[in-house]
Amino acid sequence: MNERSHRSSRVNAVGGLLVLTAAFAVAGVYHAATWDRPHREAMVAMLVAVYLLSLLIVALPPSLVFATRRRRVGIAAFWNLVCVALVAVSAALDGGLRSPIAAMMFVAVVFASVSYASVALVAAVGFAGLASTVAVGALVGGASWPYVTMFTSALAIVAGTCVWQAHMGRRRRRQLAEASRTDPLTGCLNRRGFVEQYERAVSEAERTGTPFALVEFDIDGFKEVNDVYGHEAGDRLLVQLVRRVRGVLRSADEIARLGGDEFVVLAAGADREGAQALVERIERALSPQTGSIGVAVYPHDGRTLDELYRAADAGVYKTKRSRRSEGKGTRTPGEAN
Known part of the structure; x- marks a missing residue:
């Protein structure tokens, strides 16, 4: 206690x-x-x-x-x-x-x-x-x-x-x-709920010696959706995308909304290979929209939440920079159907 x-x-x-x-x-x-x-x-x-x-x-x-x-x-x-x-x-x-x-x-x-x-x-x-x-x-x-x-x-x-x-x-x-502990719009965990799940995941990883992964992603062009179509359309888009992402998660995975269009999935027991497979499923779930995604694996990329979050966040921005340097830009999401 x-x-x-x-x-x-x-x-x-x-x-x-x-x-x-x-x-x-x-x-x-x-x-x-x-x-x-x-x-x-x-x-x-x-x-x-x-x-x-x-x-x-x-x-x-x-x-x-x-x-x-x-x-x-x-x-x-x-x-x-x-x-x-x-x-x-x-x-x-x-x-x-x-x-x-x-x-x-x-x-x-x-x-x-x-x-x-x-x-x-x-x-x-x-x-x-x-x-x-x-x-x-x-x-x-x-x-x-x-x-x-x-x-x-x-x-x-x-x-x-x-x-x-x-x-x-x-x-x-x-x-x-x-x-x-829950985001009222999407039904995901909020930051407080995510921190609690993270602490449980660390305890389980220390007890069993198995890793787990954080997969962070945001929605490319989401700001433009709010600017062009309004915040109500942006909210509908988030709800729709979260529902689709939930469909490709395992029952043991937890998804949290940390703010705006920033989400993170805590994948229990996932190593680097398992995390990459999850990234591919999330990308398919977001399609035709695109998202910038980063991955961090415990304990290889860090042992604290801050260390893992920085590692995953760096992956998100690396994806964004790579797309800009290739001249591909990002796909602006349309209004949710």
């Missing part, structure tokens, strides 16, 4: 501690006001034990407690299930579902839904809360079956709503993440 993820997990832990502090303060007042009733010492001892456990989780270094997603979800699940168990046992000791403590089960379920991105975790907490409530109502007694049915039904509705909310929240986060 990175530092940002550590901070986010730490905020969740601190938030959980604050909610727990408020809930325990309310429970403490209730226990003090009803101290003449049975099991108060045991109930207070459980409150203190769970609170100390929460303090320990918050006090430990985030890099230790939240080192991996599995550990983060595991600790969150453990802590929430401990809180559910505390509410269930305390309610049972206090007379069953008629105890005001039983209402704290709603707090545990709702807190999980607003604090965690894992739908499975929220569902697990909701199911545990519902199962515990049904068990307390069935085994302890103290409440009529209509009351038990109403209480558990209300909790089931709240738990189901929380799971749905967690699901929709995850869906919205995915949509926002996709939008932040």
Whole structure:
């Protein structure tokens, strides 16, 4: 996990501690006001034990407690299930579902839904809360079956709503993440999305020892399209050309728009020969338009993104200079069909 993820997990832990502090303060007042009733010492001892456990989780270094997603979800699940168990046992000791403590089960379920991105975790907490409530109502007694049915039904509705909310929240986060990494016109990756894919490609290349290639290209004469036909026609042309280029890419290849008519394809596992074959396919896809194309292969042409980009960019400009020196010029694209 990175530092940002550590901070986010730490905020969740601190938030959980604050909610727990408020809930325990309310429970403490209730226990003090009803101290003449049975099991108060045991109930207070459980409150203190769970609170100390929460303090320990918050006090430990985030890099230790939240080192991996599995550990983060595991600790969150453990802590929430401990809180559910505390509410269930305390309610049972206090007379069953008629105890005001039983209402704290709603707090545990709702807190999980607003604090965690894992739908499975929220569902697990909701199911545990519902199962515990049904068990307390069935085994302890103290409440009529209509009351038990109403209480558990209300909790089931709240738990189901929380799971749905967690699901929709995850869906919205995915949509926002996709939008932040995607060019809105062409659907290609934007610069941010491309950098993330590049970092993954480097990790894979280092792990397996296989190369990958960057194939950069732009559209010859694209400025004239915007000047003569307008930007709307230029946009339609880009969308059309990107669709055709996508048709010649492999499923593992990623295409990004870095700006204007500048694109780059990240070809996983491609060596120089494979990159050249990709260049030929891109040229056929762009036809009858022409594009200036440059290639860089990791790690032969560089190990950093800047080094590879400069190498590919040099190839693009070399193509342009070669065409000018040969007197061929460039083909000005017509308006997209």
